[in-house]
Amino acid sequence: MNLIFLGPPGAGKGTQAKRLEKNLRIKHLSTGDMLRRTISSASNIGHEIKAVIDAGNLVSDNIIMQMISERIDDPDCSKGFILDGFPRNIAQADALEHLLSQKSLRIDHLIEFCVDKEQMIKRICKRATEESRSDDNEDTIRKRMDVYHQQTSSILQYYQDRVVLNVIDGMKPINDVADQIEKILAV
Secondary structure (H helix, E strand, C coil): CCEECCCCCCCCCCHHHHHHHHHHHCCCCCEHHHHHHHHHHCCCCHHHHHHHHHHCCCCHHHHHHHHHHHHHHCHHHCCCCCECCCCHHHHHHHHHEEEEEEEECCCCCCEEEEEHHHHHHHHHHHHHHHHHHHHCCHHHHHHHHHHHHHHHHHHHHHHCCCCEEEEEEECCCCHHHHHHHHHHHHH
């Protein structure tokens, strides 16, 4: 089973993906985690990515697509994967469709996490303090959320005729959100 979790930063996509990863043995693929790993490698591309993220901008599609392509070929993705935070725009969705088609794969469900923007900003700022994440300050978060809404809203329409599209209330308690997802996936 291959899934896309779509929602703004801090909506709980990662938390729910980790639960499904454990329960269904499908791999959680967070582009944010992949990018942070690359940044911590202190490579040239890592420094370039860090500068882009610190400015509140999004990393190029080519870099993201290369990371995803390599990652879904790993054996731990053989039972499926959850894309967390990707695709963010129509160009990425097209590139992903092409990539998956070449690998004889498809997306089975897209789940959108609907949340309140101001509550999300508070949640992310708290997480940033707890996890010492310099990329999560209030100004950067606001910019990332604005960019998310500008670029990602068209994704829902793009996928509407391609996959099963579901909307859940991401503001509910963690277990209630998990219940919503389990009903959608019938697990």
